[in-house]
Amino acid sequence: MRTALFSDRLVVAVAIIVALVTFAIGIGNLAFPPGSVLHVPTYVVSLSGKYLCYALLALGIDLVWGYGGILSLGHGVFFGLGGYAMGMHLMRLIGPRGVYGHAVLPDFMVFLNWKELPWYWYGFDSFAFAMLMAMLVPGLLAFGFGFLAFRARVSGVYLSIITQALTFATMLAFFRNDMGFGGNNGLTDFRELLGFSLRTDEMRVGLLWASGVAVLLGLAVCRLMVASRFGKVLLAVRDAEARVRFLGYRPESYKLVALVVSAVMAGIAGALYVPQVGIINPSEFAPMNSIEAVIWVAVGGRGTLAGAVVGAVAVNLLKTFFTTRLPEIWLFALGGLFILVTLLIPRGIVGGIVTAERRRAVGAAPIAGPA
Numbered sequence: 001m002r003t004a005l006f007s008d009r010l011v012v013a014v015a016i017i018v019a020l021v022t023f024a025i026g027i028g029n030l031a032f033p034p035g036s037v038l039h040v041p042t043y044v045v046s047l048s049g050k051y052l053c054y055a056l057l058a059l060g061i062d063l064v065w066g067y068g069g070i071l072s073l074g075h076g077v078f079f080g081l082g083g084y085a086m087g088m089h090l091m092r093l094i095g096p097r098g099v100y101g102h103a104v105l106p107d108f109m110v111f112l113n114w115k116e117l118p119w120y121w122y123g124f125d126s127f128a129f130a131m132l133m134a135m136l137v138p139g140l141l142a143f144g145f146g147f148l149a150f151r152a153r154v155s156g157v158y159l160s161i162i163t164q165a166l167t168f169a170t171m172l173a174f175f176r177n178d179m180g181f182g183g184n185n186g187l188t189d190f191r192e193l194l195g196f197s198l199r200t201d202e203m204r205v206g207l208l209w210a211s212g213v214a215v216l217l218g219l220a221v222c223r224l225m226v227a228s229r230f231g232k233v234l235l236a237v238r239d240a241e242a243r244v245r246f247l248g249y250r251p252e253s254y255k256l257v258a259l260v261v262s263a264v265m266a267g268i269a270g271a272l273y274v275p276q277v278g279i280i281n282p283s284e285f286a287p288m289n290s291i292e293a294v295i296w297v298a299v300g301g302r303g304t305l306a307g308a309v310v311g312a313v314a315v316n317l318l319k320t321f322f323t324t325r326l327p328e329i330w331l332f333a334l335g336g337l338f339i340l341v342t343l344l345i346p347r348g349i350v351g352g353i354v355t356a357e358r359r360r361a362v363g364a365a366p367i368a369g370p371a
Contacts, residue, residue: 006357007304008223010350014306015219022052022212026205045204047320049276051313052211056269058296058308059218060262065294066303067226068258069238070155074163075266076290077170078138080280082267084174085137087187087280088121089130090198094191107189108182118180127194134271135264142263143256150252155241164287171285186281193275204276211272215309218265222305225261234258295334299341301348310350 025048028040057079064070091106105117123129145166149159177183196203225231236244237251244251274280283289293312300311315337322330345352 007306007354008227010304010306010354011219011223014309015216018052018055018212018215018309022048022208026208029201029205042201042204045201045208046276049204049208049211050273051316052208052215053269053273053276054293054296054316055215055309055312056211056218056272057266057293058300058312059215059222059305060265060269061293062297062302062305062308063222063225063265064255064258064262065297066305066308067231067234067238068255069241070255070259071157071160071294072163072259072262073160073287073290073294074165074167075262075293076285076287077167078142078263078266079270079273079289079293080167080170080174080282080284081138081141082134082270083274083280083284084181084187084270085124085130085134085267086271086274087190088124088181089127090190090193090275091187092121092125093193094189106182106187108185108187109180112177114180121180131268131271134267138263138267138270139260142260146252146256146259150255153252164290167285167290168287171282171287174282174285182281184282186279186283187274188279188281190275190278198275198278207272207276211276214268214272219305219309221261221265225258226305230254230257292334295338297348299337299348301351301354304348304350304354307348307350311348314349 025040025045028038029042029045032039034041057075060078061072061075064072092104094106105114109117124133145163149162154162173179174181174186175184181187190198192198193203196206198204226234233244233249234254237249237254241251270280270284292315296311296315297308298311299315300309301307315334318333318337319330322333326333341348347355
């Protein structure tokens, strides 16, 4: 009980830090002029927003891996689909390029000599519809995949390999020009969102704050799930699925719900990510991206929620440092970090703190004497 309370406090502490830092970065960019000591550069705002999107993706992975025991190596597919949904909306807002009848075609379709807008692009001129698709499409894919995989009782390394194959197959499909998603170049040259230019500091800060709110909501939703009866059964499924099944529960139903919620969170993260980086292309589906996201959770500490946020931000800060100064050794540094954490703190940064608190609590507990 004491350890659970300590874990809750860590989640609250991380949420408060995320809220305060996100707010401070936005105010530092808008309220203080360039050259001021307190001014936060625009590139810091954009980087911070990107890190928060990664943190939301990591939270989704922690839900299914840390609490459900499902090691997904393909969560990049849900992140990418959410990103493409937002990218399609932003492309529809660019302007009247290549008008045939009443349809407005994105510029890459004009270049490829398409004569009409594909049916699956209809509705993406609406922001509400695009956000709905950013959640619905990843959620439906996760439901279909999870229903078939869990019903067949596929688990362990076999499930991980299938998830990796899923994101790799999606990447190959989106590279094709005839898919209607921009092929190798993807979707880019975005101009505005909700009537505001994406190139203004106010819009960048607004997207940063929206990403921060999404992370806070993600923490709240995940914490409510894992602290409920559902979460207790999900943990039991992770640790002893056969026993849970013997007791009359259906483990596949619990794992399916966790996977769908996780996929929806990843889709929202992708939708927030795209307007901040200005591009979405098939490389977002690359298996390496999904593996890297798993490493964020492992470094931060799986099964803690707070660790997912800490790991995503910490590892990407290191990535920014290495890729700008020593890009050729980043992958070696990432592999070394993963090995180091696995050997020294196998439960990750936050997981190691929780474990230390548990040992301290056990050591401080009074020894019961004879009655």
